[in-house]
Amino acid sequence: MMALLPPSDLQASAREPGPLQAWMNSWRIWWTMLVICLEERLVYRGDFILGTLMRFLPIVTQVFLWTAVFGATSRGDIAGYSRNDIVAYYLLTMVTRAFSSMPGLASGIARSVRDGSVKKYLVQPVDYIGYLLAARIAHKLVYYAVATLPFAAVFFFCRSYFPPLPDASTLAAFGLSLVLSFFLGFFLEATLGMLGFWFLEVSSIVFAYMLVQYLLSGHMFPLDMLAGIPSGIPGVSLASLVHWLPFEYTAYLPAAVWLGKIKGADLVWSLVIEAGWVVVMAVACRIAWRRGTRRYSAFGG
Amino acid sequence: MARYLSIFLCCARACLVRDMTFRANFLLECLTSVGWMSMNLAFYLLVFTFTSEIGRNTGWTREPFFAFVATGLIINAIVQAFFMPSAEELTEMVRTGGLDGVLVQPLDAQFLLSMHRFDFSSLANGFVGIGLLVWALVRMEQAPPPIAWLLYPLTILCGVAILYSLIVMLAAATILMGRNQSLYDFWFYLTNFSRYPAEIYAGPWGSPLRALCTFVIPILLVVNVPARVIAQPFAGQTWGWVAAAVVAAGGALLLSRVVFQAALAKYRSASS
Numbered sequence: 001m002m003a004l005l006p007p008s009d010l011q012a013s014a015r016e017p018g019p020l021q022a023w024m025n026s027w028r029i030w031w032t033m034l035v036i037c038l039e040e041r042l043v044y045r046g047d048f049i050l051g052t053l054m055r056f057l058p059i060v061t062q063v064f065l066w067t068a069v070f071g072a073t074s075r076g077d078i079a080g081y082s083r084n085d086i087v088a089y090y091l092l093t094m095v096t097r098a099f100s101s102m103p104g105l106a107s108g109i110a111r112s113v114r115d116g117s118v119k120k121y122l123v124q125p126v127d128y129i130g131y132l133l134a135a136r137i138a139h140k141l142v143y144y145a146v147a148t149l150p151f152a153a154v155f156f157f158c159r160s161y162f163p164p165l166p167d168a169s170t171l172a173a174f175g176l177s178l179v180l181s182f183f184l185g186f187f188l189e190a191t192l193g194m195l196g197f198w199f200l201e202v203s204s205i206v207f208a209y210m211l212v213q214y215l216l217s218g219h220m221f222p223l224d225m226l227a228g229i230p231s232g233i234p235g236v237s238l239a240s241l242v243h244w245l246p247f248e249y250t251a252y253l254p255a256a257v258w259l260g261k262i263k264g265a266d267l268v269w270s271l272v273i274e275a276g277w278v279v280v281m282a283v284a285c286r287i288a289w290r291r292g293t294r295r296y297s298a299f300g301g
Numbered sequence: 302m303a304r305y306l307s308i309f310l311c312c313a314r315a316c317l318v319r320d321m322t323f324r325a326n327f328l329l330e331c332l333t334s335v336g337w338m339s340m341n342l343a344f345y346l347l348v349f350t351f352t353s354e355i356g357r358n359t360g361w362t363r364e365p366f367f368a369f370v371a372t373g374l375i376i377n378a379i380v381q382a383f384f385m386p387s388a389e390e391l392t393e394m395v396r397t398g399g400l401d402g403v404l405v406q407p408l409d410a411q412f413l414l415s416m417h418r419f420d421f422s423s424l425a426n427g428f429v430g431i432g433l434l435v436w437a438l439v440r441m442e443q444a445p446p447p448i449a450w451l452l453y454p455l456t457i458l459c460g461v462a463i464l465y466s467l468i469v470m471l472a473a474a475t476i477l478m479g480r481n482q483s484l485y486d487f488w489f490y491l492t493n494f495s496r497y498p499a500e501i502y503a504g505p506w507g508s509p510l511r512a513l514c515t516f517v518i519p520i521l522l523v524v525n526v527p528a529r530v531i532a533q534p535f536a537g538q539t540w541g542w543v544a545a546a547v548v549a550a551g552g553a554l555l556l557s558r559v560v561f562q563a564a565l566a567k568y569r570s571a572s573s
Contacts, residue, residue: 051486054490057493058490061493061496064497064503065348065355065497065501067501067504067507068355068501068503069352069355071356071357072356072357072359073352204329204333207333208336211337211340214340215344225351226347228350229347
């Protein structure tokens, strides 16, 4: 039967990989991308280590500021946070931001659209979003390898600020919220970067996003502090309004989970919403990529 | 001196013309800069819903504290507008060999390298700072005495001089290291310490930190001294603060000059 087929079809049939082979090929490409990105990241490792250590400096001023605030007031806690809780909260948001922050992602995508380098991903059998994800995982792996020691040292040094270690289920929820925050941060910024297909220059949009993100993610202060502040909508506080947005999952949620501020059904519900936001943003990113590449045009070598 | 002033003004005019060529971008940069600052002000307003003072019996209640913040905005706006853009460009000049072109000019290298590029959009925060200062001062129980009004601009200049010296020394490190992106981040994080009143740095860890940031790297004098002059009752010890700021500014300028010249002596061209 096979002999009845033309020779060209025979060759094609012989080259056609099975599903397992195809999966292996795809995995190999992804693994190679990850290794290349890891090597790239380790080129400027001295600069990287120095940068990591210095990110803790702003926390020092926050610790002194809140100590002074608590020193001047007779309140034992502010919005349910003692002075120790607030210090622990800031340190934990540093961990969360180590997962969810994506420096240079959106601007890098927009730049690749602007200078035309994105076209190589259109002609090669490499998925651009998959490549960016591999690159970002590589970036984070190197970051964690370098940052684990300073993080451990700072946390050990500040251990008196932390409540006793949470139970296993809370720790698991904390870990899950961190992983989800990584994917949420990635797809949020990648979608922003895809706007480069329409606007070319997205630096102002990215900056505006960073402003909103910094304020509403809980990076600046625990979002519970907004509970008593009116939003302008009758009966709705600013904190309730912020809970409808995806930003709090990129800083506030994991820290609040560790400190036991969110428990039981609220915790499960929060994780479900976070996972939902990841799916929504992943789909939005994919749609933006498809639509963007459809209207994209380039020429030259 | 007149020649340097005329070159400074010429560079400033060229940068202003460039900024005005892209007016929409200029406006957007002003807005984003003001947006970032407004966010910080919102945070301070939130803090004052929980307390009436930053630190017990420090005198930094809401209005004096906002005068402090305003002073910081004014000083940082001047530094960001007139010195930071040139220093940021230096990294690339060292890496690409563009520094050679500057060194052969018949002008002082430090002057040309630290004052040739300006970012006028950064002044937006300074103007908001002036508005915030007026808002805070008219609400304070005691108006600043005339001597405070005289010393305020002087101490602002001292603060600018200290920050300028720090930038120049970091630029010198660029010449020695070739690449120092982290050192500029270091500048950003270090100046973070100057954003709050010195009184908050208290206790077994705070006091040594305060001493370090006052006497070794005098970053705490940058905003604290002018803010204390204008927003706190003028007492005998204020003169001590003013004297410390003047000495620190002079010393920092001198040290930065020495460090910069030493770095230039070690520079090896990267161009062909």
